[in-house]
Amino acid sequence: MKWIVRILVLVILIGTVAVSGLRRVSAYRANDASVLSRLSEARLLLEKESVALQKGVVAIRQVRVSRRRFRDIPVMGITGREMALAVLDTEGKFHVVRGLKRDNKGFETLTPGYALLLRRENGINSEFECVNPAGSQVLAIKYPVSNENGRFGGNAEVIEAVYTPYSAEIESPYLVRRGLDIQDGFIEKAYERLKRRGVRSHAFEGRNITEVVPRDVVRVLLINEHIDPGEFRSQGFAAPLARRVLTVVATNAEKAYAYSISKAGARGLVQMITSTYNLLLRKYPEAGLTPNFSVGMGDPVNAVMAQVLLCDADWESLRSRFEIGSEQIGPYLAAAYNGGVGRVLALLSSEQEEWMANPDLSRRPAVTVRKRVAVKTSSRRGRMRRKYVVKTYVVPIFKNETSKYVSQYHWIKGYLDARDVEAKREAEKIEK
Secondary structure, three states: OHHHHHHHHHHHHHHHHHHHHHHHHOOOOOOOOOHHHHHHHHHHHHOOOOOOEEEEEEEEEEEEOOOOOEEEEEEEEEEEEEEEEEEEOOOOOEEEEEEEEEOOOOEEEOOOOOEEEEEEOOHHHOEEEEEEOOOOEEEEEEEEEEOHHHOOOOOOOEEEEEEOOOOOOOOOHHHHHHHHHHHHHHHHHHHHHHHHOOOEOOOOOOOEHHHOOOHHHHHHHHHHOOOOOOOOOOHHHHHHHHHHHHHHHHHHHHHOOOOOEOOOOOEOOOOEOHHHHHHHHHHOHHHOOOOOHHHHHHOHHHHHHHHHHHHHHHHHHHHOOOOOOOOOHHHHHHHHHHHOHHHHHHHHHOOOOHHHHOOOOOOOOEEEEEEEEEEEEEOOOOOEEEEEEEEEEEEEOOOHHHHHHHHHHHHHHHHHHHHHHHHHHHHHHHHO
């Protein structure tokens, strides 16, 4: 019995030492006043580092060379990216760690004595964790961005971008608040330019566009555009996912999401595609948008201006057939921004607007359509013949992504409204 007691005491002591050791490992954390200067140090440390794209065979394409012969042609593409990462250890010292990020195949740490884990794959916005030495933080990365056809501006084939992706270790209330302030700053500057240039609304004739499109709508859209619908499973995820976006904005400012590009070709902070941008250039020439799409998406203020113009253009299409007040317009503009204004008009025509105010993902809005289709039938003599019948189908108005996007709009707005209420309370306490 005594031996059992001694063993239990020993186990407890070992556990206590281990826990205290873990606490010491993660002891260093830059405070609010120094975090930005530490981020600047990390970026400067990476300036002289060189990174590159790795290219190789990514697929095999068969090409016909004669009537019955085919030849396998290798398709070359990007297979990996050499990276440099600025790691801050538990004693407050920086180290440069080299690594190889293989596209969709994880991350390999190349510097001896370090082990980095790829927590979440998302291009330049991928999240890293420093496993060894434990407690260290990744404050900046140098990442090779393919600039094929000058899609991010300039003539360089590869942009060696220095960037700070999100990680849980660097998130703090200070950075989240700073990110929101920076984002609000982009919005204010965009509205100031539009007002100074006298841009008129197409949705409400005779009024300035800055008096029409609510700032709160733009505020929510900027965050919503950078949240993966697959991660946003319920309203409870609104706060942590919004904080992630705002942390990236806080640590990268004008370059936040500058190198983000979707499969559809949507780019930058507002995730807009070329055709939409060119339409806005023609529709609102007095706005003075940057003519070059790549350059325009790289300027966050210009990008937000384009977003405001698109909201006004979509509202014009909606208002031509339906009247929606400024208090209710947010989710409608969100749905139009993500899935196109035509689908929103279809919803309004089917009188299902109550769904927009309280979206239920288990019951998406749908319409019944009748189509004349050809079917094969057999005659009395056994011959097959074709005849036409009318069939009825129930078709969802929105794609899954757009339905989720509308729900996310409400959830993010709720998070931001709660923050505004809390900030107001804090301000009243200070005044007292």
